[in-house]
Amino acid sequence: MRxxxxxxxxxxxxxxxxxxxxxxxxRTPEGALNGCFxxxxxxxxxxxxxGWTAFTVWAQAGRWLALxxxxxxxxxxxxxxxxxxxxxxxxxxxxxxxDPVLRWMFASIALQTLLVAFGLFxxxxxxxxxxxxxxxxVLILIGFAACGCVAAAVSRxxxxxxxxxxxxxxxxxxxxxxxxLFASSLPNGTxxxxxxxxxxxxxxxxxxxxxxxxxxAWTAAVWVIAVSALLAWSVYQQHPxxxxxxxxxxxxxxxxxxxxxxxPPPVPPAFEVAFFxxxxxxxxxxxxxxxxxxxxxxxxxGVPSLVDPVLAGFNILLCYLLLGELYPRRIVRISVLLLCxxxxxxxxxxxxxxxxxxMTCALLAFLGVARARRxxxxxxxxxxxxxxxxxxxxRPLDGLIAGALTAAWAIGTGGKRLKFPALAALGVVTVLTAxxxxxxxxxxxxxxxxxxxxQYADERYGHGSAAYGFGSNRGMGWPTDAYPGHTPFESLINxxxxxxxxxxxxxxxxxxxxxxxxxxxxxxxxRRRDYLMVAAIAAVVLAYVPYWGNGGGDFGPRYWxxxxxxxxxxxxxxxxRLENFLGSSGRNDARATAAVAAxxxxxxxxxxxxxxxxxxxxxxxxxxxxxxxxxxxxxGRSLVLIRGEDFPDYASAAVYNPIDLKxxxxxxxxxxxxxxxxxxxxxxxxxxVWILEGPSITHAGYRIAAGPLNAGTxx
Numbered sequence: 235m236r237x238x239x240x241x242x243x244x245x246x247x248x249x250x251x252x253x254x255x256x257x258x259x260x261r262t263p264e265g266a267l268n269g270c271f272x273x274x275x276x277x278x279x280x281x282x283x284x285g286w287t288a289f290t291v292w293a294q295a296g297r298w299l300a301l302x303x304x305x306x307x308x309x310x311x312x313x314x315x316x317x318x319x320x321x322x323x324x325x326x327x328x329x330x331x332x333d334p335v336l337r338w339m340f341a342s343i344a345l346q347t348l349l350v351a352f353g354l355f356x357x358x359x360x361x362x363x364x365x366x367x368x369x370x371x372v373l374i375l376i377g378f379a380a381c382g383c384v385a386a387a388v389s390r391x392x393x394x395x396x397x398x399x400x401x402x403x404x405x406x407x408x409x410x411x412x413x414x415l416f417a418s419s420l421p422n423g424t425x426x427x428x429x430x431x432x433x434x435x436x437x438x439x440x441x442x443x444x445x446x447x448x449x450x451a452w453t454a455a456v457w458v459i460a461v462s463a464l465l466a467w468s469v470y471q472q473h474p475x476x477x478x479x480x481x482x483x484x485x486x487x488x489x490x491x492x493x494x495x496x497x498p499p500p501v502p503p504a505f506e507v508a509f510f511x512x513x514x515x516x517x518x519x520x521x522x523x524x525x526x527x528x529x530x531x532x533x534x535x536g537v538p539s540l541v542d543p544v545l546a547g548f549n550i551l552l553c554y555l556l557l558g559e560l561y562p563r564r565i566v567r568i569s570v571l572l573l574c575x576x577x578x579x580x581x582x583x584x585x586x587x588x589x590x591x592x593m594t595c596a597l598l599a600f601l602g603v604a605r606a607r608r609x610x611x612x613x614x615x616x617x618x619x620x621x622x623x624x625x626x627x628x629r630p631l632d633g634l635i636a637g638a639l640t641a642a643w644a645i646g647t648g649g650k651r652l653k654f655p656a657l658a659a660l661g662v663v664t665v666l667t668a669x670x671x672x673x674x675x676x677x678x679x680x681x682x683x684x685x686x687x688x689q690y691a692d693e694r695y696g697h698g699s700a701a702y703g704f705g706s707n708r709g710m711g712w713p714t715d716a717y718p719g720h721t722p723f724e725s726l727i728n729x730x731x732x733x734x735x736x737x738x739x740x741x742x743x744x745x746x747x748x749x750x751x752x753x754x755x756x757x758x759x760x761r762r763r764d765y766l767m768v769a770a771i772a773a774v775v776l777a778y779v780p781y782w783g784n785g786g787g788d789f790g791p792r793y794w795x796x797x798x799x800x801x802x803x804x805x806x807x808x809x810x811r812l813e814n815f816l817g818s819s820g821r822n823d824a825r826a827t828a829a830v831a832a833x834x835x836x837x838x839x840x841x842x843x844x845x846x847x848x849x850x851x852x853x854x855x856x857x858x859x860x861x862x863x864x865x866x867x868x869x870g871r872s873l874v875l876i877r878g879e880d881f882p883d884y885a886s887a888a889v890y891n892p893i894d895l896k897x898x899x900x901x902x903x904x905x906x907x908x909x910x911x912x913x914x915x916x917x918x919x920x921x922x923v924w925i926l927e928g929p930s931i932t933h934a935g936y937r938i939a940a941g942p943l944n945a946g947t948x949x
Contacts, residue, residue, distance in 0.1 A: 239288045243288075250274055250281065295420050302409060302836060309405050312339050317849060318854070319854060320787055321714070321787045353415045377755060380752060413745060413832060417829040432824055458546045465580060466585075467539070473861070473889075480507060482526055482586050489526050496516070498515070499512060500917045524626075524629075525628045542583050554566060556600055559604040559605070577742040578790040588628050595628060603660070616659050627670060638773070704720050705719060720782035732778075735787065739845075742837035754807050774794050809830055854881075871898045872921050875911065877926065877927045880904060884904040886928070890902060900924075923940075
């Protein structure tokens with residue numbers, strides 16, 4: 235019976251995947267898989283899970299876990315996320331009348347709700363066996379209610395937001411009940427063996443002292459590099475997708491070619507790219523120099539897409555060492571595992587964005603102070619200073635946040651003060667490293683203290699548009715900006731938007747990602763080291779209150795990325811707190827750890843593929859189609875005119891321009907208007923011409939409209 239069930243479930247799972255693979259509704263206009271395909275993967279996984287655990291001691295737990303997997307997959311299909319730039323929102327039941335797929339998804343969640351409610355009713359005595367104090371219970375409920383407030387992103391329509399956040403919180407509550415039923419159904423014998431394996435893997439909860447890099451740390455780092463590199467290759471297609479990334483990518487290319495600036499383009503309007511300045515004597519990218527200088531290392535050897543993944547793996551090692559200075563081995567390892575499995579971390583490491591490198595600098599700074607404090611080493615203080623200073627060269631505000639926290643920790647806040655020689659070394663190296671930007675700024679804009687990026691924003695969007703602080707002139711007209719200007723009220727909106735993104739993208743759990751943090755904080759379980767983590771999160775959040783932008787819906791709450799490590803640590807401590815709540819006779823109960831492991835596994839099966847297919851593949855309609863056409867048709871030494879908008883049509887092509895626009899290679903120019911086109915054709919009169927229509931015209935990929943055209947047949 236068991237063998238037959240497994241064979242049948244395997245065949246059924248294969249049939250489900252095949253059906254979704256061939257279904258037209260699972261394909262984009264370009265033929266790529268879309269966000270519906272992961273639903274098939276989840277359904278197949280649920281069938282396999284239920285089938286392979288049937289007639290075993292895991293049967294009941296397997297069925298509950300299969301239900302949780304299917305329920306989360308259905309809930310994700312209700313999300314309006316996609317490749318457009320916007321915050322994701324649930325589709326409400328009122329929209330289901332016109333969409334049969336939505337009706338099936340709501341029916342699936344309704345069935346999950348009924349089964350979970352029935353299961354909880356049958357286990358009501360065991361569930362309510364734990365009786366916290368009245369005050370503790372009230373505080374925990376307040377914490378969970380706060381999590382519910384960020385279950386969905388705030389909307390302009392208050393009524394829609396109330397309806398959506400209520401539905402989102404309800405779905406998370408059902409998923410939490412589902413996971414509770416899974417954990418409570420684990421057989422005692424198996425649970426004991428699981429606990430022993432967890433102890434071997436995670437180590438002791440009381441083991442003191444700093445940690446050294448071991449097989450666990452190196453394995454975790456290799457995992458992160460491999461997964462991020464795979465996502466960069468398969469999902470991101472080794473191609474920039476955001477306007478920021480286009481600037482970083484091309485900036486890194488000319489840095490990698492040994493140039494600090496480029497020769498101005500012959501027809502500037504035809505080569506206009508966001509965040510680039512074309513002056514009479516130079517052409518340069520306006521963003522800070524730090525990240526392009528790092529990315530240039532990969533660009534110089536032809537693998538820029540591997541820079542962020544490698545840095546992410548390095549961050550795992552730094553995090554392991556840093557947390558080893560503060561926490562026992564078990565908390566350190568749980569934190570590192572959560573970091574390795576965080577979709578927020580994975581997808582940013584897949585990209586060309588600055589945040590992973592900024593995290594590297596912050597971790598170097600904090601680790602340097604920790605080691606300098608323990609060993610009295612001036613060398614470690616210099617490393618801390620380098621990390622703090624280099625951070626300001628990448629993301630100036632993040633660098634200032636990390637520098638301020640590093641300085642506070644070094645002078646004795648939350649621990650022993652560094653000796654004066656180490657403090658002096660920390661300060662001097664920080665200043666010298668940060669000062670690298672001064673001659674660079676002077677070369678670009680004539681003033682060492684002026685930011686090229688701020689000057690660019692002032693010229694393009696108005697004076698003070700990107701400045702720090704409140705004011706009616708703040709903002710660049712981005713679609714994710716709630717209102718023109720910036721006010722304290724808008725800062726609350728930004729915080730809720732970032733909080734909802736954090737709740738979704740931190741771990742990708744169907745229960746929401748913040749529950750264990752809330753349990754720790756509101757149950758009174760914070761310890762001395764935990765307050766350092768809370769302070770770090772508060773510093774990041776408060777520092778961005780006066781800034782008008784919120785980062786948008788790209789890569790989670792990316793402006794808060796320095797809060798990632800404190801978040802995973804407090805989650806690990808929340809898990810420890812929950813284990814102690816459920817334990818008896820001073821012995822931890824492995825059910826909580828098994829439940830969190832199940833949530834992480836569901837996120838890998840459900841959330842990561844859904845986010846990959848639904849959002850980041852061809853995000854914002856950016857794709858390497860021009861690169862593929864150039865290889866397939868051998869553009870060679872030609873002029874390629876791009877028809878469409880500046881973004882995404884021309885931006886996707888511009889990253890492949892040669893640094894020298896006179897080089898024997900394809901030159902991509904934007905057919906901005908007839909006069910610009912004619913001028914470009916005159917300048918490049920000796921080249922054959924190709925004309926490409928971009929995604930905004932084709933509503934799919936790039937398409938060759940004409941070419942190659944010689945001098946006699948040019949447009």
